[in-house]
Amino acid sequence: MVPPNLQQPGLPRGGARFCRETTASVPGALAPQRTEGTVATDVEFGLLVQAVDPPDQFVALAQRAEVLGFTHLWVADSSLHAGYVYSYLTLAAVHTKRIRLGTGITHPMTRHAAQAANAMATLDAMSGGRAVLGVGAGDRPVRELGLRPAPVKAVKEMIVANRRLFTGERLSFDGEFVRLVDARLHFPPRNPVPVYVAASGPRMLALGGALADGLLIQVGVWPDCLKAALEGVSQGAAGAGRSLQALDISAMTYGSVRADRRQAMDEARPFAAWIPQTVPTYCAIAGISPEDVEAVKRVYQGGELHEAVEAARAATDEMIEKFTLSGTPAEVRQKVEGILSTGIRHITYFPMGSNRLGGIERFAQGVMAHYLS
Template identity: 45%
Template sequence: MSFGITVLPTDPPDRFIELARYVDQSDFDFFWLADTSLYGRYVYNYLTLCALNTTRVKIGTNCTHPLTRNPAVNFNAMAGIDELSGGRAIMTVGTGGGTVKELGYGVAKLKTVREMIEQGRALLTGEPIAYESETLTLRNAKLRFLARHDLPIYMTASGPKMLEMGGELCDGVIYMAGTDRNCIAAAQADIGRGAAKAGRSLESLDLACCVFGTIGEDRDAARDHCRSIAAWMVTTQPRFAALAGIPEEQAAAVSQAFSGSAHGPESKKAAALVTDAMIDTFTLAGDPSDFIAGIERLTDAGVTHIEFFPEGENQLGMAKLFAERVIPHFR
């Protein structure tokens, strides 16, 4: 079993460095930073801090999209992070969402993400690239400083077509499907179709189940804190809500009430309609024993890599509880 943690880079630098060093010294295998445009500190500044203050854990973005920066610039940045970290970086791509809408962009199209992956791999060869499409132009473009040519590329996705593309093109897929067995099976089936298209087996890929959650000694408070993110998942992932057996009328009521982001005050109306079943379907929430029980259900469903995305301001405190009270149960 592999474990990773994804955080929004919202802590000030000294606090973040403390978190990065703790993650590196604990039993986490991966440490990811969300590339959220204006929602947090600039992701590549903080990945640099991470690279210089860790020695073991693998690091990367969860995830980077092709819209707010030229994809070649993203790959150049990540090649630099890989060099700084001694070859521990992973490039993870996705379509973007609310974090790009505030900048006037829509969610990236499938072909745009495909271009980012394919042209990124071409750039990693160190050879000059000429490419032109509606959304991407490269004219004798070349990455001149490479730590390695086989920088891993992962995909973060929830939708079936993106998951399939991840299985086809990437070294790993971070899927956000909640914790329900039927949802996990559906996501892995999507990835498997892509892998088969490329003549690969599903087992050749690193498949990571990424779950939002809040862990704390106060079980009720932790569960209550996850209502907003559960409302966001119900609203944005109706396929998984249906597969998990959430009644259609309950899901529709939450979706109708939801507006804005999962972390804004406008989400409170929808959060009030979230049921315990929704919390359990789309998050890990509660005390360490609740997390252990939830992860045991995931392992029973065939999950071998868990990515924990803590919801709440005390990221270091939650990382410590997870590392010291949950991970040992599975090691």
């Protein structure tokens, strides 16, 4: 059993759907700066970061994110491009009290799926029940290890096996990608760790709808793109006898908020280029011309999105507008309204550009404060 002194009895599990804690109940949280006519909503905001800050600065960032009212802190599993995801999540676990802590995302290719289950069970104990397992295919960083992004079947096997391990079950599992022989977690979490799937393509969206507690949908911010992704989730959920209402669905967004609109847009360029390279279907949905898409794809190269410098230069302003959460505070709030028009009530934000903590502050003051109560 997990040592009882490392758990907080009664802490709600799962995502935004299960835990509607607002800044009003968080001591020291950001006070909303409302404009006339503003109406409070049930929107929740998560934060996604890479572990690229020195440990002491990362701790300060995690603590500040909690105070500002972010409900989730996701740390990317970025192969060799950032610090080790579980070490940084452990730092956050011992230096925060409320914010949920997740891998954003991990996958079954660089370590055994059961090792991820054990890591998350340990993180859950250290954080008092705040761990969330975010899984997906992975991206270009795995290629430098001689690997490839995980097939949908590998992610499915990881979810199925880890859910059983989280219950303390002893099992043998003979999958194509995940194999266990009479295995069990000797220190399982008190409650099963929630599983979120990061998804862009139709098969991963359907998998998330069928098996996950929540999804991180990475298709940009254009409402028609999000609606198309939600349809994929809905089909997967329906096939498993579930509904969208059973899931915590978050729009995973990348962007920059600044008074200088041009600077904000330029900082968000790398992600604008990622969409046409990785999931060009959404370019067609958003009305991006095939010529502009091909111009990005011709020059796209690099181990992860920040390294695709030439492709970022080729990204058009239209791509930046439709795929990133960037611009002035008023412009970004308008984009948030577009996301909310799809029915999504959970937004995950990755701050791009220089001064990461400053970017988080600007997003919280200029955007989040409009919604939190």
